[in-house]
Amino acid sequence: MSTAISEPLTFECETGNYHTFCPISCVAWLYQKIEDSFFLVVGTKTCGYFLQNALGVMIFAEPRYAMAELEEGDISAQLNDYKELKRLCLQIKQDRNPSVIVWIGTCTTEIIKMDLEGMAPRLESEIGIPIVVARANGLDYAFTQGEDTVLAAMAHRCPTKQLPASNDDDQVNRHSLLQTIFKLGPNKPASSSKRATVDHPPLVLFGSLPSSVATQLSLELKKQGITVSGWLPAQRYTDLPVLNEGVYVCGVNPFLSRTATTLMRRRKCKLIGAPFPIGADGTRAWVEKICSVLGVVPQGLEEREGLIWKGLEEYLALVRGKSVFFMGDNLLEVSLARFLIRCGMIVYEIGIPYMDRRFQAAELALLERTCHEMDVPIPRIVEKPDNYHQVQRIRELQPDLAITGMAHANPLEARGISTKWSVEFTFAQIHGFTNSRDILELVTRPLRRNQSLQGLGWTSLVKSNL
């Protein structure tokens, strides 16, 4: 085992026969994130059925998304796509009056070569609502990459110049005024590490996070005197951040490589390539990297990270020395594996749908470093994995935990392999120092469940051990 330690990262590629969510699933969290949006998925019954079942209960909450369901007439081009889409978009405008309609192109629109990008600008000017087109289809992308296609498309819509003094500025001023007053007051706020704001070029963060997590990350940077000028996406479409040549951008999720490329090439922004703020180690590395690029010496970060780790001790005791196998389906795998190795776990395999080695360079370097520092072998990274082969490997390795999709979770559990459903990492709050605990809460759940069921002797619940 120790021989592997000095080996560099290696990447394998299998058949791509793996289970993951269709990228159109990104509408589930994006319509909630962008409050004034409406997502129109242009696809077939198959797409609709997936959304309906995958999003379960959300469907009943009158979501701001719908299917433009293509039928045989649409496919054989007997109908005028433009007229059809116009009719639906007018209906959406009338019913919901959104600030933006996002068209999600699917496999079907790709195959029949429906020219969504061509139709959108015409329709946009006709109905007076911006139409953003994202091709989040299963021919090209996996699961979370759907968000990447939407954000890349939205990056084009960000303004280049700050609008002349708006109410927002007033609010900001009033807010800082209030803060000054509070500082003068007798009661010191909790975080004593507050610094004066540093003068630095504008910084825009990209990646869709629940607003409370976005607030936490912004605050983390504020502690270093760094101001976040905006987020892509913002809470509202009408609040998209200003992007122009001098702006620095930094990603918060590992699956945003197209968005990063678009920001660099099309909007001339400068990309800060950092590990992702997932886990206490990742968050610290992320803040440090931003600080170093913006010329700020980070303060108190080491202590902060130390405190977080101390607070996690009860979980760490559970995971130390345990082994993990990532089957791979959401592109968060490298960051999560890196964090878990730092927690003392051994990772056998990191399956991942797609590996952008440039966008994830800093994360991969941190993974490598973490493996060295924790003195564990570097896990194999398997791109486009083959689930069938992976199951064979899981049987052989008998990991303490397999992080996998729902399709495999119950069958593996029935064979005595503990599993954690990978999609939960996409929907849980896992970013920043504060949420390191939530990651471990998820990871240890099967381990804790095992503890409470221990001694019952029912680990294998299938008749033959096939």
Added chain:
Amino acid sequence: MQQEINMKLAYWMYAGPAHIGTLRVASSFKNVHAIMHAPLGDDYFNVMRSMLERERDFTPVTASIVDRHVLARGSQEKVVENILRKDKEERPDLIILTPTCTSSILQEDLQNFVDRAAMESESDVVLADVNHYRVNELQAADRTLEQVVRFYLERERRRESFHVTRTEQPSANIIGIFTLGFHNQHDCRELKRLLNDLGITINEVIPEGGSVTNLKKLPQAWFNLVPYREVGLMTATYLEKEFGMPFVNITPMGLVDTAAFIREVGAIVQAERRKQDLPVGVGEEENGWIEKYIDQQTRFVSQAAWFSRSIDCQNLTGKKAVVFGDGTHAASITKILAREMGIHISCAGTYCKQDADWFREQVDGLCDEILITDDHTQVGDMIARIEPAAIFGTQMERHIGKRLDIPCGVISAPVHIQNFPLGYRPFLGYEGTNQIADLIYNSFTLGMEDHLLEIFGGHDTKEVITKSLSTDARFTWAADGVKELSKIPGFVRGKVKRNTEKFARENQITQITVEVMYAAKEAAGG
């Protein structure tokens, strides 16, 4: 001028796409593997089966992925390779190549792939013959089941050795029990029990748990049972035409229809005996025995008949209800409510548009109006207009009911995980009548209770005085803190507030800002 409007705005569908029906049939059989010709992410069926049915085994469905590469060059060897690979890995009896909406438009010659793979493969290989844009999940399931049965029986027929001999004792095949079906497993058990009572043995149950190698035995049964309208009729019709097997397609749901079902079964058995010149079996020499059985079961084994007479049920008389679901369940429940419980059905409806005429015929005279639609907004509007005292529908109607404050009993797919109970909950047969009576009664009482509570202002005053220790006024919440607190979901907000204030007290902080909140979270551990 009126051009047919095709593109539809929708976010809910009652019946799924065709391939789901094929996959449900394929994965119900033992040792049958389905390979979908589909893009990444279309294998969501595996998640549904694994989660809803809580299946212990890997779902025998894989995808032959259609990606950008395939789009440019065609699948070429890929599909054939995937079939042959699966053949070696799992040695299934049968591999069903399943087209999806994507492959339908690609128009690749999948039959050619199947023919080529079949030559090398040990497994049998067939292409599911379903058109994605013409049929839905249920129609496709019906079609695929018939296709598989036909495939094996026709092959058997070509063999000289194939002779059909009927079983000595009366026996039946049960056709149409399958995975992800609404309470199908429980129904199957109940049917077996009922047939056992009638002295009839079970020959084969298909597709659930059936083996394709046993399909050649299907014609040995005296007759076929098709408990559900949606899936199995095509197979039964084929077997009738080719092997002269009669079938019963009365759904034994509710007391009246269960009795009708039993009488029909009795008549068929007698007719078969006559046809085969067999002596009349013990105990079935006359209809009297069957009638006695029905009477006993109805009056004393099932509680439903007594329940209808009881005071409880009297209170339901004339109450308005709406029924919506698949053809089988919506029709049967309508009949039970109207005929067996005296409830007033304002509207009965189904999303099985393909079978609208049959449905109309079934509920004719039992309801004020009939609604045939697969558009959930129409159903919602109808319910809002009628304002029934209870709804009996699918999960969609349950949610419509929630919004309108009308109780709903779920009687039909599409369903959620709670409709796959572990306990014994048949809808068919005599035990089924008990289950249905409970379901109906519970829906209505809840509604009544709710109504009374509304009138008298509820059990409790709604403003609950907080039991937390942290209500002392030494704290002020800053505006950003309050705003942040409001973003936290209601059910944990109280806990977060208490923990934050506790933290603030311990640290002598009086002004609670958003920073304090997160510092508290870190200290307290969520």
